[in-house]
Amino acid sequence: MPIIFDQVSFSYQEKRILSQLNLTLNEGCLYSIIGPSGVGKSTFLNLCKKKLTPTSGTITYEKITSADIITVFQDLYLFPWQTVTEALAMPLTIKKIESAKKKQLIAECLQNFQLEKLENKFPHQLSGGQKQRVALARGMITSPHFLLLDEPTSSLDIGSKENLQTFILEKQQAFHQGIILVTHDIEEAVYLGQKLIVFTNNEVKMIENPFFNQRNASNELAYYQFCSKLKNTIKEVSNENF
Numbered sequence: 001m002p003i004i005f006d007q008v009s010f011s012y013q014e015k016r017i018l019s020q021l022n023l024t025l026n027e028g029c030l031y032s033i034i035g036p037s038g039v040g041k042s043t044f045l046n047l048c049k050k051k052l053t054p055t056s057g058t059i060t061y062e063k064i065t066s067a068d069i070i071t072v073f074q075d076l077y078l079f080p081w082q083t084v085t086e087a088l089a090m091p092l093t094i095k096k097i098e099s100a101k102k103k104q105l106i107a108e109c110l111q112n113f114q115l116e117k118l119e120n121k122f123p124h125q126l127s128g129g130q131k132q133r134v135a136l137a138r139g140m141i142t143s144p145h146f147l148l149l150d151e152p153t154s155s156l157d158i159g160s161k162e163n164l165q166t167f168i169l170e171k172q173q174a175f176h177q178g179i180i181l182v183t184h185d186i187e188e189a190v191y192l193g194q195k196l197i198v199f200t201n202n203e204v205k206m207i208e209n210p211f212f213n214q215r216n217a218s219n220e221l222a223y224y225q226f227c228s229k230l231k232n233t234i235k236e237v238s239n240e241n242f
């Protein structure tokens with residue numbers, strides 16, 4: 001049930017973001033999007049969700065609608081007046097899931113995302129990593145076909161970051177969703193992305209990632225060179241813009 005970009009171009013007034021992009025995003029795959037600031041990564045997520053319309057070309061969904069694609073924003077948008085349980089209930093209420101099923105899904109989700117002890121807490125009573133887990137859980141509770149994650153770990157310290165990365169990978173492998181994740185952290189992109197979508201000023205390239213799901217790559221030199229090449233590509237484009 002893919003999202004298909006066919007010859008997609010997109011511009012904001014005079015600013016060209018995408019040029020005739022052909023790309024297929026499949027369910028069950030985790031994509032990391034990397035590229036310098038301002039190149040168009042968030043715009044790409046908005047196009048995937050059809051919040052924006054291409055200037056030319058088409059984006060088509062097979063057997064899904066935009067309701068099957070959920071975005072988890074960097075700012076999380078947890079409502080201060082909702083407890084964890086209430087936050088998880090909200091998307092189910094919107095989908096008119098009946099009460100017994102709702103209770104069951106919330107209980108499963110609290111367990112899956114290790115939130116059981118936090119069920120009655122409000123956002124201000126949670127750590128950054130716990131809030132990220134609640135936002136992810138809320139995004140996943142209706143089993144969307146695709147999850148769009150905009151810098152999901154950017155505000156976390158290294159320990160919480162690695163925990164959440166492992167967590168995202170485990171949940172994705174358990175639920176087989178398509179995840180499209182934007183990150184500025186190259187090591188994160190390489191750890192999480194089965195495929196890497198590299199944005200530069202002139203083109204968008206999708207590449208296979210030989211180091212997917214490897215925290216300590218057995219071939220350290222090749223891993224280091226791979227990350228370093230990606231960083232240099234992005235640095236060169238950033239420098240061109242200054």
Ligand SMILES: Nc1ncnc2c1ncn2[C@@H]1O[C@H](COP(=O)(O)OP(=O)(O)OP(=O)(O)O)[C@@H](O)[C@H]1O
Nearest residue numbers: 012013015017035036037038039040041042043044
């Ligand atoms: N609504 C808009 N109208 C005009 N220009 C916009 C609009 N939204 C974004 N832009 C511009 O389009 C470009 C791409 O923005 P976008 O937010 O997609 O980049 P990004 O790669 O996600 O950046 P970052 O990594 O800093 O979050 C930027 O130059 C931005 O200023």
